[in-house]
Amino acid sequence: xxxxxxxxxxxxxxxxxxxxxxxxxxxxxxxxxxxxxxxxxxxxxxxxxxxxxxxxxxxxxxxxxxxxxxxxxxxxxxxxxxxxxxxxxxxxxxxxxxxxxxxxxxxxxxxxxxxxxxxxxxxxxxxxxxxxxxxxxxxxxxxxxxxxxxxxxxxxxxxxxxxxxxxxxxxxxxxxxxxxxxxxxxxxxxxxxxxxxxxxxxxxxxxxxxxxxxxxxxxxxxxxxxxxxxxxxxxxxxxxxxxxxxxxxxxxxxxxxxxxxxxxxxxxxxxxxxxxxxxxxxxxxxxxxxxxxxxxxxxxxxxxxxxxxxxxxxxx
Amino acid sequence: xxxxxxxxxxxxxxxxxxxxxxxxxxxxxxxxxxxxxxxxxxxxxxxxxxxxxxxxxxxxxxxxxxxxxxxxxxxxxxxxxxxxxxxxxxxxxxxxxxxxxxxxxxxxxxxxxxxxxxxxxxxxxxxxxxxxxxxxxxxxxxxxxxxxxxxxxxxxxxxxxxxxxxxxxxxxxxxxxxxxxxx
Numbered sequence: 001x002x003x004x005x006x007x008x009x010x011x012x013x014x015x016x017x018x019x020x021x022x023x024x025x026x027x028x029x030x031x032x033x034x035x036x037x038x039x040x041x042x043x044x045x046x047x048x049x050x051x052x053x054x055x056x057x058x059x060x061x062x063x064x065x066x067x068x069x070x071x072x073x074x075x076x077x078x079x080x081x082x083x084x085x086x087x088x089x090x091x092x093x094x095x096x097x098x099x100x101x102x103x104x105x106x107x108x109x110x111x112x113x114x115x116x117x118x119x120x121x122x123x124x125x126x127x128x129x130x131x132x133x134x135x136x137x138x139x140x141x142x143x144x145x146x147x148x149x150x151x152x153x154x155x156x157x158x159x160x161x162x163x164x165x166x167x168x169x170x171x172x173x174x175x176x177x178x179x180x181x182x183x184x185x186x187x188x189x190x191x192x193x194x195x196x197x198x199x200x201x202x203x204x205x206x207x208x209x210x211x212x213x214x215x216x217x218x219x220x221x222x223x224x225x226x227x228x229x230x231x232x233x234x235x236x237x238x239x240x241x242x243x244x245x246x247x248x249x250x251x252x253x254x255x256x257x258x259x260x261x262x263x264x265x266x267x268x269x270x271x272x273x274x275x276x277x278x279x280x281x282x283x284x285x286x287x288x289x290x291x292x293x294x295x296x297x298x299x300x301x302x303x304x305x306x307x308x309x310x311x312x313x314x315x316x
Numbered sequence: 317x318x319x320x321x322x323x324x325x326x327x328x329x330x331x332x333x334x335x336x337x338x339x340x341x342x343x344x345x346x347x348x349x350x351x352x353x354x355x356x357x358x359x360x361x362x363x364x365x366x367x368x369x370x371x372x373x374x375x376x377x378x379x380x381x382x383x384x385x386x387x388x389x390x391x392x393x394x395x396x397x398x399x400x401x402x403x404x405x406x407x408x409x410x411x412x413x414x415x416x417x418x419x420x421x422x423x424x425x426x427x428x429x430x431x432x433x434x435x436x437x438x439x440x441x442x443x444x445x446x447x448x449x450x451x452x453x454x455x456x457x458x459x460x461x462x463x464x465x466x467x468x469x470x471x472x473x474x475x476x477x478x479x480x481x482x483x484x485x486x487x488x489x490x491x492x493x494x495x496x497x498x499x
Contacts, residue, residue: 002424004317024322024323027322027324028321031320031321032321039322042323043326044320044322044331045329046323046326046327049329066373072478079495081337104332105333106332106333106334107332107392108331108333108375108391108395109331109332109334110326110329110330110331110390111329111330111332112326112327112329112330112333113326113327113328113330113333113335113339113445113446114325114326115326115445116334116335116336116444116446116447117330117332117333117334117335118333118334118335120332121337123326133441145322145326146322148325148326149322149323149325149326150322151384152319152325152326153319153322153324153325156318156319156324156325156444156445157317157318157319160442160444160445161325161335162335162336162423162443162445162446163365164337164365164422164423164444165421165422165443170444173325178325199389200461212373214372214373215369215370215372215373215374216333216370216373216374217332217333217334217373217374218333218373243418263413264423264426265365266424268366269337269366269370269422270365270366270369270370270422271369271370271373272369288372289371289372295377295409295410308407309358309428310360310362310409310411311359311407311409
């Protein structure tokens, strides 16, 4: 039971009348030789780490060490308590928990990469909001993680999941697509509906560049996670409504790959373009970097002293 | 397939802030640590491309040194890796380059490390999501995925042979210049 594309994944599900989560779980058991229960327990460990990251973040109003982010999870919590948010409890909490996880990540706390650390807020944000507001159990959330991992597995192997390789579309885009599919299955939608939600959410993220201010996983990464969580719910609703993507999911993933390949280096996690080079972004950068440790200048040309210890003096 | 397990996607459990620029780099450093059988006393680290531009924000420097000390991706002591390296008499030097000459990827690092009489030159690439591989060893290309099992003894043998063969390949102009004194 293996699959490389979304179509093959759907074929697996439809032939055997299984959910995406179940197909992924059985596949994992096959390739690893581990028992079903062992794999579920390993996934549960990850869910618990995610919960700890959320719990650490929701009540922490401190700034991150760079001083350019932090405290927004707490603000979102206060706003949510007023009960007047436009997007309702489910999405407000998803955004709050996404903030919490991404702020914990920026503080160099322990998180679970889903699929990356830069996009680690989206999936826990959505899942724990479903737990708080829709009564889903932790056992169900673990199955949601299997759904999400199947989607991420296809995207990662067919395209990319890192901002340096393919821009933010590959990170926050993949994470949003994974979360959308997980929500659909957790709400009782079919594998096909989950894949349509994947395509719909990924399409709305295409072209998103990776332009972190000062190279930090903070601005704009944290808020992109938060908005990603909201998009995941919107895309899941579309999928559950029976709305299809006019472009098949595998082709959307192919388009993401093409776009990422054509994205200039300045917009792929080098902090050399986009928001990173706005006047404010540049000011933040010089403030942050001035406060950090510098290494003595040491630029050695390739093919000359490259692999010599610099303090020995340039040989060659 | 680079990503094989569901835990390649949901995971690793790691210290933030970046799976490719922090966790994946810890794994490369840890490989060098294991390869040398302990903490090296001297290292030279070259960060390329995206690593070179953003290492400060991502703690890439702390991550690689943490790995070299023997820490895992979820070890909170990575935050103090530089201080720990200093206390353990590990001499660390860094250089930063725009493009990597031995592997076409924005997240590449080259490490020269020495422990006792053993010395090795290892190139690693962080592929995203915390998955990395070793792609260069003592002058020759290799392909060792760090999310799968590998035979360390066999790799040590390869490294030993590479330090000799590498010289031939290099003299034909295929690889990096390499004058590392390999034990």
